Amino acid sequence: MPPEEGFVVTPYEVKGRIDYARLREQFGTEELGSDLVKRLARLARGPVHPLIGRGVYYSHRDLATVLDGFERGQPFFVYSGRGPSGPLHTAHLMQFELCRWFQERFGCEMYIQITDDEKAWARGIPSAETARWGRENLLDILALGFDRERTHVFFDTRSIRALYPLAVEVARRINFSTVKAVFGFRPSTNIGLIFYTALQTVPCFYPSWATGRTVPCLIPCGIDQDPHFRVTRDIAEGLGFPKPAILHSQMSIGLKGTQSISTTGPVEENAIFLNDRPEAVGRKIANAFTGGRATVEEQRRLGATPEVCSVWSMWRTKFAKDDREFDEITRDCRSGALLCGDCKARLTPRVQSFLTAHSERRERVRPWAESLIIESPPPGAAPPGGPNR
Amino acid sequence: MPPEEGFVVTPYEVKGRIDYARLREQFGTEELGSDLVKRLARLARGPVHPLIGRGVYYSHRDLATVLDGFERGQPFFVYSGRGPSGPLHTAHLMQFELCRWFQERFGCEMYIQITDDEKAWARGIPSAETARWGRENLLDILALGFDRERTHVFFDTRSIRALYPLAVEVARRINFSTVKAVFGFRPSTNIGLIFYTALQTVPCFYPSWATGRTVPCLIPCGIDQDPHFRVTRDIAEGLGFPKPAILHSQMSIGLKGTQSISTTGPVEENAIFLNDRPEAVGRKIANAFTGGRATVEEQRRLGATPEVCSVWSMWRTKFAKDDREFDEITRDCRSGALLCGDCKARLTPRVQSFLTAHSERRERVRPWAESLIIESPPPGAAPPGGPNR
Numbered sequence: 001m002p003p004e005e006g007f008v009v010t011p012y013e014v015k016g017r018i019d020y021a022r023l024r025e026q027f028g029t030e031e032l033g034s035d036l037v038k039r040l041a042r043l044a045r046g047p048v049h050p051l052i053g054r055g056v057y058y059s060h061r062d063l064a065t066v067l068d069g070f071e072r073g074q075p076f077f078v079y080s081g082r083g084p085s086g087p088l089h090t091a092h093l094m095q096f097e098l099c100r101w102f103q104e105r106f107g108c109e110m111y112i113q114i115t116d117d118e119k120a121w122a123r124g125i126p127s128a129e130t131a132r133w134g135r136e137n138l139l140d141i142l143a144l145g146f147d148r149e150r151t152h153v154f155f156d157t158r159s160i161r162a163l164y165p166l167a168v169e170v171a172r173r174i175n176f177s178t179v180k181a182v183f184g185f186r187p188s189t190n191i192g193l194i195f196y197t198a199l200q201t202v203p204c205f206y207p208s209w210a211t212g213r214t215v216p217c218l219i220p221c222g223i224d225q226d227p228h229f230r231v232t233r234d235i236a237e238g239l240g241f242p243k244p245a246i247l248h249s250q251m252s253i254g255l256k257g258t259q260s261i262s263t264t265g266p267v268e269e270n271a272i273f274l275n276d277r278p279e280a281v282g283r284k285i286a287n288a289f290t291g292g293r294a295t296v297e298e299q300r301r302l303g304a305t306p307e308v309c310s311v312w313s314m315w316r317t318k319f320a321k322d323d324r325e326f327d328e329i330t331r332d333c334r335s336g337a338l339l340c341g342d343c344k345a346r347l348t349p350r351v352q353s354f355l356t357a358h359s360e361r362r363e364r365v366r367p368w369a370e371s372l373i374i375e376s377p378p379p380g381a382a383p384p385g386g387p388n389r
Numbered sequence: 390m391p392p393e394e395g396f397v398v399t400p401y402e403v404k405g406r407i408d409y410a411r412l413r414e415q416f417g418t419e420e421l422g423s424d425l426v427k428r429l430a431r432l433a434r435g436p437v438h439p440l441i442g443r444g445v446y447y448s449h450r451d452l453a454t455v456l457d458g459f460e461r462g463q464p465f466f467v468y469s470g471r472g473p474s475g476p477l478h479t480a481h482l483m484q485f486e487l488c489r490w491f492q493e494r495f496g497c498e499m500y501i502q503i504t505d506d507e508k509a510w511a512r513g514i515p516s517a518e519t520a521r522w523g524r525e526n527l528l529d530i531l532a533l534g535f536d537r538e539r540t541h542v543f544f545d546t547r548s549i550r551a552l553y554p555l556a557v558e559v560a561r562r563i564n565f566s567t568v569k570a571v572f573g574f575r576p577s578t579n580i581g582l583i584f585y586t587a588l589q590t591v592p593c594f595y596p597s598w599a600t601g602r603t604v605p606c607l608i609p610c611g612i613d614q615d616p617h618f619r620v621t622r623d624i625a626e627g628l629g630f631p632k633p634a635i636l637h638s639q640m641s642i643g644l645k646g647t648q649s650i651s652t653t654g655p656v657e658e659n660a661i662f663l664n665d666r667p668e669a670v671g672r673k674i675a676n677a678f679t680g681g682r683a684t685v686e687e688q689r690r691l692g693a694t695p696e697v698c699s700v701w702s703m704w705r706t707k708f709a710k711d712d713r714e715f716d717e718i719t720r721d722c723r724s725g726a727l728l729c730g731d732c733k734a735r736l737t738p739r740v741q742s743f744l745t746a747h748s749e750r751r752e753r754v755r756p757w758a759e760s761l762i763i764e765s766p767p768p769g770a771a772p773p774g775g776p777n778r
Contacts, residue, residue, distance in 0.1 A: 117557045127557045128772030157557065161550040161764075168506045168516045168546065171581030176565075179580055191568055192560030195584030375550075383517030 007259075009224050011183065014260040020058060020223075020250050027226050029059045029248060036060070039067060044105035051098055051249065053323065054316050059223055061233070062245035066216045070106065076216040078102045079203045079244070081113035084133035085123050088140045089271035090351070091252035091261050094317055096141050098220040098247065103147055108218075110146055111203045112372075113154040114138055118200070121192035131157055135370070140274050142369050143361040153372040154203055162377045163202045166209055169385030171198035173235045182227045201232040204244040210378035216242045223248035224260065239385055253313040257289030272314075274359075278352045285311065285348045291333070292340040303336040311343055319350050396648075398613050400572065403649040409447060409612075409639050416615050418448045418637060425449070428456060433494035440487055440638065442712065443705050448612055450622070451634035455605045459495065465605040467491045468592045468633070470502035473522035474512050477529045478660035479707055479740070480641035480650050485530050486707075487609040487636065492536055497607075499535055500592045501761075502543040503527055507589070510581035520546055524759070529663050531758050532750040542761040543592055551766045552591045555598055558774030560587035562624045571616045590621040593633040599767035605631050612637035613649065628774055642702040646678030661703075663748075667741045674700065674737045680722070681729040692725040700732055708739045 007016030009023055024031065032052070041048045051057050066076045078099040082092065102108045114134040120127040134155055142151070154163060179185055179197055207215040219229060226248060233243040251260035254270035261271045272281055291309035293299035306312035312333060320326035332338035396405030398412055413420065421441070430437045440446050455465045467488040471481065491497045503523040509516040523544055531540070543552060568574060568586055596604040608618060615637060622632040640649035643659035650660045661670055680698035682688035695701035701722060709715035721727035 117553075120557055121561055124561065126772070126774050127554065127561075128774070131772070157553055158550075160553045161547075164506075164546055164549045165516065168509055168581060171584070172510055172513065172516075172579055174580050175577050176574065176580060176583060177576035180576070185565065187566035187569070188564050190561055191563050191565060191584050191587060192557060194565060195560070195580050198580060383515070383520070385515050385517070 011224055011227055014224060014251065014258075016259075018251070018259050023223060024059045024248075027059075027223065029061050029223070029226065029246075030063075032058050032060050032063070032247070036063060036067075039064075043067060043070060044101075046105065049098055049101040050320070050323065050326070051094060051317065054326065055250075056094065056317055057098065057220065057247050057249045059248035060246060061226075061229075061248075062243060063218070063247060066218050066245045069216055074214070074216065075107065075109075076218050076245075077109040077111060077207050078218050078220065079111045079113070080220060081115055081200070081203070082134075082137050082141065083115045083119040083122065084130050084137045085119040085125055086133060087273045087275045088137050089261065089267070089273045090314065090318055090354075091271060093140075093144065094249060094252070095220045095222070096144050097318075098249075100144050100146055102218065102220075103150060108150070109207065110151045111154065111206065112138070112141055112151065113156070113200070113203050115156050115196075115200065117156045117160075117192065118196045121190055121196060127157065131155075139362045139366055139369055140358070142365040142372070143358055145361070148368060148372070151372055152374055153369075154206075155370075155373045156199060159374050162374045163199055163206075165377055166202045166205055166384050167198045169239060170201045170205075170235065171195060172385070173238060174198060174231060178231060178234075182231055197228065197231055200228060201235070204229075204232050205236070205239065205241040205384075206378075208241045209384055210381050212382065214242055217244035218247065219244050220247040220249065222251055222260075224251065252317055253289075253308070253310045255284055255288040255310045257308070257310060272351055272355075274355060276355065278355075281351050281355065282348050285344050285351065288344065290340040290343075296339060299339060300336045303334045304338075304340065306330050306333045309333070311340070311347055314347060314351070319347060319354070400613055400616055403613060403640065403647075405648075407640070407648050412612060413448045413637075416448075416612065418450050418612070418615065418635075419452075421447050421449050421452070421636070425452060425456075428453075432456060432459060433490075435494065438487055438490040439709070439712065439715070440483060440706065443715065444639075445483065445706055446487065446609065446636050446638045448637035449635060450615075450637075451632060452607070452636060455607050455634045458605055463603070463605065464496065464498075465607050465634075466498040466500060466596050467607050467609065468500045468502070469609060470504055470589070470592070471523075471526050471530065472504045472508040472511065473519050473526045474508040474514055475522060476662045476664045477526055478650060478656070478662045479703070479743075480660060482529075482533065483638060483641070483706055484609045484611070485533050487638075489533050489535055491607065491609075492539060497539070498596065499540045500543065500595065501527070501530055501540065502545070502589070502592050504545050504585075504589065506545045506549075506581065507585045510579055510585060516546065520544075528751045528755055528758055529747070531754040531761075532747055534750070537757060537761065540761055541763055542758075543595075544759075544762045545588060548763050551763045552588055552595075554766055555591045555594055555773050556587045558628060559590045559594075559624065560584060561774070562627060563587060563620060567620060567623075571620055586617065586620055589617060590624070593618075593621050594625070594628065594630040594773075595767075597630045598773055599770050601771065603631055606633035607636065608633050609636040609638065611640055611649075613640065641706055642678075642697070642699045644673055644677040644699045646697070646699060661740055661744075663744060665744065667744075670740050670744065671737050674733050674740065677733065679729040679732075685728060688728060689725045692723045693727075693729065695719050695722045698722070700729070700736055703736060703740070708736060708743070 007018045080095045080099050099110055103110050116130040116134040119130040204217045229246055236243040254261040256270045288310045290311050291305035315329050396407045469484045469488050488499050492499050505519040505523040508519040593606045618635055625632040643650040645659045677699045679700050680694035704718050
């Protein structure tokens with residue numbers, strides 16, 4: 001459909017040019033307004049994470065409730081995951097960077113779920129291959145600097161014994177018509193994928209189950225993933241657990257100019273992958289779609305449009321070293337002072353250095369990464385989903 | 390529908406009076422004919438099990454293939470399971486008794502699956518309750534006298550770590566339309582039950598996966614359960630495993646005269662449960678539906694009809710001490726020499742003694758029963774479902 005006329009956003013499809021304000025209204029989520037951002041800054045005793053400050057995270061469900069509890073002394077935890085079917089790209093890191101900020105500023109426990117089973121089901125890839133990517137991706141995530149003592153990993157095929165008792169009770173409460181409506185499943189969908197949402201739900205409830213206390217959950221994710229957790233929210237209270245709160249981000253613009261990186265065709269040239277060689281980084285950025293004008297003269301005169309630009313999206317979501325640099329780039333882009341070629345030339349070494357430093361940090365977490373994987377259910381936890389639940 | 394006109398047999402429903410020969414034709418299974426029975430006896434170096442000799446097991450898929458392999462020196466294993474939602478009744482023991490005979494006569498390894506997760510999904514019972522029944526039922530099964538060294542238990546919620554790697558690969562190959570057609574799932578079916586057939590399939594392949602060699606599987610079960618394993622058979626070779634062979638039994642007639650004990654309404658008075666008190670046994674048998682006539686005089690003159698009689702079904706499937714006694718009862722029933730009251734009076738103490746002896750044997754297996762539960766995947770097994778599978 002033409003961008004003017006509409007758009008579609010689901011966990012498996014993004015079409016048209018997204019109007020994020022309208023999307024939030026369609027989904028029925030709340031705006032992450034300035035009052036709430038200020039409150040976050042106050043509780044964090046410092047500035048909010050740039051992804052919040054720059055409006056990349058722009059929508060939420062029940063964040064205020066989680067913060068109310070936090071002010072009363074009730075800790076919350078953060079949960080994010082990865083479906084491993086290949087290398088991570090830089091935009092995959094957004095949700096984990098936000099989790100890390102919450103861990104650092106709010107003392108949160110962090111739960112990471114590596115869904116190797118789901119990807120085998122969703123992509124038709126052998127599970128040995130998704131498990132291999134899962135181990136690789138986990139290193140990349142942990143390399144962001146999570147606190148080892150407060151970070152826990154569910155690696156589905158290895159953690160299934162821990163996940164399964166709750167998954168059985170969750171699955172008992174979700175019927176086919178619900179997942180069909182939410183995920184658009186078809187007769188040809190395999191039975192693993194149909195079951196999967198039960199496993200994705202478990203980490204939301206796990207700390208409450210394990211401790212026997214209410215531990216609220218906060219999930220940073222792309223807004224396209226919201227439907228997954230609506231199912232979770234609908235059954236939470238019936239199981240005696242709080243509904244997970246959600247922080248929704250806008251999607252990163254693909255280097256080819258797509259509204260989202262992953263849900264439209266081949267992604268290889270649409271993103272910078274963490275295992276890209278420096279030459280590949282240079283080539284991809286050089287070829288990247290921008291918000292520039294047809295000619296230099298026109299751009300000098302009229303300025304460019306950062307909001308549609310994949311290069312600006314990278315500055316905004318990760319590579320500007322601070323708000324000052326980000327504001328300067330945005331202003332100069334809009335005014336025509338900064339040309340796309342120069343902007344790209346500035347971004348390229350920044351990305352290359354990040355990848356080099358990242359791969360070193362990645363090696364440093366390797367010795368202990370898999371020790372964070374939870375393999376057994378919590379000792380002494382009561383059976384979940386008893387007669388009154 | 391009237392018995393004359395037709396019948397329906399599915400894993401979840403039995404309607405009408407079953408014509409077992411026609412049912413076999415509908416399902417497309419092979420007859421367990423006298424040649425194959427003789428071959429079984431020859432390989433067993435002794436008489437076949439009475440359940441085979443008396444025609445209770447009457448149909449099969451690929452039994453000859455399994456025996457061909459056995460003659461060439463290839464061992465096969467037997468697999469049977471139990472969905473624990475309450476106590477076992479005597480007819481539940483049939484399939485396990487046949488497994489035990491194969492273990493004794495053919496040296497088979499035995500795999501028992503206790504499907505506590507499935508029953509939570511199928512019956513809407515909390516999984517803590519199905520797990521509790523699972524532990525009870527396992528004692529009853531093992532009390533039949535399995536060889537500890539060659540008997541292995543999958544207790545789903547406790548064995549999930551071992552089952553899951555294969556289950557992921559199985560689930561990847563089964564789509565919703567298949568299970569919908571086979572099991573009659575509806576929009577209101579929960580996503581656990583939809584997934585479940587993947588887990589029920591795993592034991593069929595597990596020994597081959599664990600050893601890296603082809604180990605054929607033989608499953609004794611009621612013919613109503615055949616559809617479950619048709620799905621398994623369809624995907625077996627794609628995963629590099631042999632199709633499981635199946636031995637099908639007729640169903641036990643319920644004490645109320647129903648064609649099957651479990652699939653029609655409340656079962657409490659329809660069967661003798663292993664935890665029934667002696668008085669309950671007496672009452673249930675006294676009230677049992679028989680193939681007798683309206684009056685003693687008429688029965689003396691015309692004889693009774695054993696084939697529709699729930700009491701005769703108990704003699705046939707378990708309680709006749711040998712074929713001689715069974716043939717005598719059958720003959721005298723048919724001739725009118727044996728009246729129903731006398732037949733019941735003879736059966737009652739036989740059942741009561743069995744239950745007493747059984748509960749003693751049950752206590753003897755209790756100390757080690759749970760040590761047979763497989764909790765970890767086989768060390769060193771290759772990841773299942775590789776690229777060429």
